[in-house]
């Protein structure tokens with residue numbers, strides 16, 4: 590676009606752009622700033638810059654910290670493309686284990702976890718990803734993924750990797766378990782549908798039918814992202830909500846099955 594990056598818009602700020610230039614208006618005197626830490630984990634593209642940091646750099650650091658916290662002997666590291674590519678590269682860099690493209694993503698299929706009907710989600714996963722047998726056969730494979738929401742997509746992918754001949758599958762998640770709903774606009778499913786809310790890590794490992802499963806710790810996550818002037822929101826991991834959600838909005842979300 591040839592656009593010039595100037596600064597981020599602050600919480601509560603309305604930026605008016607007209608022929609006279611830029612002017613700020615404020616919804617309130619002072620709004621506390623809490624940055625969504627999930628931007629570094631999943632939402633933002635690696636070529637973005639957010640909260641004063643390059644997303645690629647922060648996401649690699651997540652992978653490196655994950656490797657330091659959760660090492661495992663393996664022959665290959667693969668990512669769940671495209672959102673986990675950068676964290677997987679960080680894990681590979683730190684561990685010295687070779688990164689390979691083990692799953693090919695069909696770019697004509699949309700995101701799967703927002704499909705409301707399970708059968709549609711399963712079908713779209715099957716047509717969205719294809720395993721690369723030559724990379725996986727008789728290999729101990731680490732699958733790096735950015736997060737687990739319901740776990741259904743990852744279960745199907747792990748099965749695909751196993752069917753392609755992997756001798757062991759170790760899943761490493763570059764964020765902590767998601768246990769709480771997001772009241773600030775993120776389209777997570779209800780609390781009951783969040784796998785980390787209903788199963789222990791060991792039960793999730795069994796559900797995924799993999800040899801091991803570990804997550805990045807909350808401490809490791811916070812140590813991997815840059816200092817933020819107002820701090821971060823980590824509510825979906827910690828339950829520590831920076832703003833108590835407006836009860837009217839929660840009621841509406843409950844009535845519409847957005848949160849539970």
Ligand code: SF4
Nearest residue numbers: 625771775822824825
């Ligand atoms: S709960 Fe907070 S950290 Fe989690 S997605 Fe929502 S805004 Fe982001």
